[in-house]
Amino acid sequence: MAEGQHEQLQEQFYIDLPKVELHAHLNGSISSTTMKKLVSKKPHLQIQNGMTMIDKGQKRTLEECFEMFRIIHQVTDTAEDILLVTKDVIREFAADGVKYLELRSTPRESPSGMNKRTYVETVLEGIRQCKEEELDIDVRFLLAIDRRGGSTVAKQTVKLAEDFFSSSNGLVLGLDLSGDPTVGHGKDFMDPLSEAKRSGLKLALHLSEIPSQQEETALLLNLPPDRIGHGTFLWNSPDIVEIVKQKQIPLELCLTSNIKGQTVPSFDKHHFGFWYNLGHPSVLCTDDKGVFATDLSLEYQLAANTFNLNSQQVWDLSYQAIDYIFASESDKSHLKEKWNMLKSDVFNHIL
Numbered sequence: 599m600a601e602g603q604h605e606q607l608q609e610q611f612y613i614d615l616p617k618v619e620l621h622a623h624l625n626g627s628i629s630s631t632t633m634k635k636l637v638s639k640k641p642h643l644q645i646q647n648g649m650t651m652i653d654k655g656q657k658r659t660l661e662e663c664f665e666m667f668r669i670i671h672q673v674t675d676t677a678e679d680i681l682l683v684t685k686d687v688i689r690e691f692a693a694d695g696v697k698y699l700e701l702r703s704t705p706r707e708s709p710s711g712m713n714k715r716t717y718v719e720t721v722l723e724g725i726r727q728c729k730e731e732e733l734d735i736d737v738r739f740l741l742a743i744d745r746r747g748g749s750t751v752a753k754q755t756v757k758l759a760e761d762f763f764s765s766s767n768g769l770v771l772g773l774d775l776s777g778d779p780t781v782g783h784g785k786d787f788m789d790p791l792s793e794a795k796r797s798g799l800k801l802a803l804h805l806s807e808i809p810s811q812q813e814e815t816a817l818l819l820n821l822p823p824d825r826i827g828h829g830t831f832l833w834n835s836p837d838i839v840e841i842v843k844q845k846q847i848p849l850e851l852c853l854t855s856n857i858k859g860q861t862v863p864s865f866d867k868h869h870f871g872f873w874y875n876l877g878h879p880s881v882l883c884t885d886d887k888g889v890f891a892t893d894l895s896l897e898y899q900l901a902a903n904t905f906n907l908n909s910q911q912v913w914d915l916s917y918q919a920i921d922y923i924f925a926s927e928s929d930k931s932h933l934k935e936k937w938n939m940l941k942s943d944v945f946n947h948i949l
């Protein structure tokens with residue numbers, strides 16, 4: 599077989615592989631194609647190509663990454679934009695072989711009349727419209743708390759999440775804590791997050807994205823969170839590693855994001871290796887597939903190539919991810935049946 603043909607088959611294996619995506623920020627997932635549509639509607643903003651995406655080989659500081667998000671928010675300031683973005687992002691994940699997706703986003707208000715509640719309603723409408731298109735993907739939503747807003751905004755977001763939790767027919771499952779890790783402190787969020795947990799909402803928290811957060815991480819682990827986003831510097835503290843292991847808290851790991859955001863120096867130094875070797879629950883995710891110019895099949899391929907995983911190990915990684923979704927046990931069983939049905943087809947292609 600020619601080299602190029604072999605590569606193509608490999609790539610196809612990762613696309614065909616049924617996948618679960620658990621850490622995807624809606625606005626960071628906007629592809630360059632969708633971005634062009636949005637920018638053409640708002641020529642007055644004078645946004646050039648490339649201002650919202652980090653191409654292959656390029657890197658940005660975390661600060662620059664957050665600046666990119668400010669630009670993205672400018673081009674997605676109406677309900678119409680949010681509906682378009684939600685549907686495009688879901689269709690793209692479906693085309694990449696993602697069968698179950700938990701999207702997350704911070705409810706926003708804008709001068710165009712969108713408020714936080716209508717923002718969430720619009721995202722849920724996008725999810726429902728995609729369901730009608732009969733795409734082979736089950737999509738749920740987590741409301742995100744931006745650290746910048748402090749405890750007051752966090753409390754409002756928890757309240758909003760509780761309302762949707764009881765009225766959205768299982769579409770809203772939980773909360774995320776994210777945003778600039780240098781801003782605010784976890785102690786401001788303990789009360790609202792504890793309240794959310796008591797209501798039955800699940801918690802996916804960005805923890806230890808930068809080295810200086812150990813005290814905060816130790817505190818928030820008392821909740822405990824149901825999943826941890828990144829956890830890049832957890833392994834700096836043996837005590838924290840022990841707690842995460844004991845509580846078996848799954849980690850959402852995003853290779854390309856951490857390399858391009860420069861919190862990890864190279865793929866082979868990524869903490870995926872550390873946790874995978876411990877046999878700890880780890881899920882590969884994209885974080886911001888638009889900003890970081892990646893997709894989930896590519897993340898699986900990168901992990902496999904970097905850490906020498908064979909096809910069976912790659913399969914197991916995607917199959918085990920089903921156990922860490924926030925949806926119900928019956929949804930998990932349903933997905934596992936789907937995986938088992940697809941398995942022989944996926945492997946036939948690479949033999």
Ligand SMILES: [Zn+2]
Pocket residue numbers: 621623776804827885
């Ligand atoms: Zn994230």
